[in-house]
Amino acid sequence: MLELPILKMSFRLTKFDFSHFRYFAEKLQPELLGGAVAIVAVGLTAAYFYRRFTKVPKRCLDPNNFKEFELIKKTQLSHNSARFKFALPTPNSVLGLPVGKNILARGRDSLGEEVMRSYTPITLDSDVGYFELVVKMYPNGKMSHHFRQMKIGDKLEVKGPKGRFSYKPGQVRAFGMIAGGSGITPMFQITRAVLENPKDKTMIFLLYANVTVDDILLKPPNEWNGGVGYITKEMIQTHCPAPSNDIQILKCGPPLMNNAMTTYLNALGYQPKMQFQF
Numbered sequence: 292m293l294e295l296p297i298l299k300m301s302f303r304l305t306k307f308d309f310s311h312f313r314y315f316a317e318k319l320q321p322e323l324l325g326g327a328v329a330i331v332a333v334g335l336t337a338a339y340f341y342r343r344f345t346k347v348p349k350r351c352l353d354p355n356n357f358k359e360f361e362l363i364k365k366t367q368l369s370h371n372s373a374r375f376k377f378a379l380p381t382p383n384s385v386l387g388l389p390v391g392k393n394i395l396a397r398g399r400d401s402l403g404e405e406v407m408r409s410y411t412p413i414t415l416d417s418d419v420g421y422f423e424l425v426v427k428m429y430p431n432g433k434m435s436h437h438f439r440q441m442k443i444g445d446k447l448e449v450k451g452p453k454g455r456f457s458y459k460p461g462q463v464r465a466f467g468m469i470a471g472g473s474g475i476t477p478m479f480q481i482t483r484a485v486l487e488n489p490k491d492k493t494m495i496f497l498l499y500a501n502v503t504v505d506d507i508l509l510k511p512p513n514e515w516n517g518g519v520g521y522i523t524k525e526m527i528q529t530h531c532p533a534p535s536n537d538i539q540i541l542k543c544g545p546p547l548m549n550n551a552m553t554t555y556l557n558a559l560g561y562q563p564k565m566q567f568q569f
């Protein structure tokens with residue numbers, strides 16, 4: 292039986308505070324309405340001129356057409372994974388990918404046949420002028436072949452955004468994340484978005500399983516000393532938020548792992564709406 296090392300992290304933050312919004316709602320009086328309309332009008336005019344005269348970053352993705360992006364850097368992370376950095380058309384461009392969404396990449400397998408696969412950039416739209424993918428390449432993988440062959444200056448065809456998951460700050464009190472191998476990428480992207488927004492108080496608990504320690508993607512540079520073994524029902528119980536309407540468990544791993552996690556989560560009382568599989 293394969294032994295899977297497990298990386299566990301938890302980010303403890305406090306509940307979102309809406310009290311100041313409630314204060315304004317309760318104190319709002321009819322005589323203030325004229326002033327409010329005037330303020331809204333001034334606000335809309337300011338927004339128009341802001342958009343007209345400032346450089347709003349250009350979004351690059353097209354959901355219907357593949358667009359080409361040039362590979363500008365490739366960093367080998369382990370024996371079978373690498374980080375790919377692609378340039379956007381201008382230094383001010385942003386990819387235009389909402390948090391939680393993914394892209395479709397098109398390439399050629401070893402027989403020259405067209406192949407398309409989904410990937411989740413580890414960058415956000417706060418990263419201007421480029422985007423990055425972390426890709427795990429399998430020995431006989433079709434798209435893996437394409438990525439293995441890519442050289443600096445080559446172009447990758449990409450379209451999107453795609454995906455059923457959408458993320459808004461404060462939509463849940465806590466996320467439990469269960470990832471395997473390259474399934475860490477959507478978790479990484481969402482975690483970055485939460486941690487980089489000081490107003491977002493969402494708590495995050497991560498269980499991350501890999502075949503060997505060397506396979507752990509995006510791990511901190513210092514020595515890793517997590518647990519060993521498959522993710523069990525008991526680990527979920529210990530490390531993930533308990534079933535509740537204000538939490539969600541996100542799953543992203545190989546099919547067998549996803550199926551096992553769904554069985555455990557169901558048995559632990561997590562209703563389908565509390566689970567999401569990428």
Ligand SMILES: Cc1cc2nc3c(=O)[nH]c(=O)nc-3n(C[C@H](O)[C@H](O)[C@H](O)COP(=O)(O)OP(=O)(O)OC[C@H]3O[C@@H](n4cnc5c(N)ncnc54)[C@H](O)[C@@H]3O)c2cc1C
Pocket residue numbers: 393406408409410411412424425426427428429431432433434435436454472473474476477544545546569
């Ligand atoms: C929404 C979404 C986002 C994704 N984001 C990323 C990402 O950011 N980075 C990334 O590296 N991958 C990501 N993937 C996986 C990616 O889409 C491909 O499945 C993966 O790159 C393998 O494609 P391939 O054509 O090389 O392999 P295939 O030719 O499809 O398969 C070849 C072999 O690899 C095995 N294999 C394929 N995928 C997996 C897997 N996930 N785990 C274990 N074994 C597997 C198959 O069983 C088979 O034996 C994502 C998948 C989805 C659905």
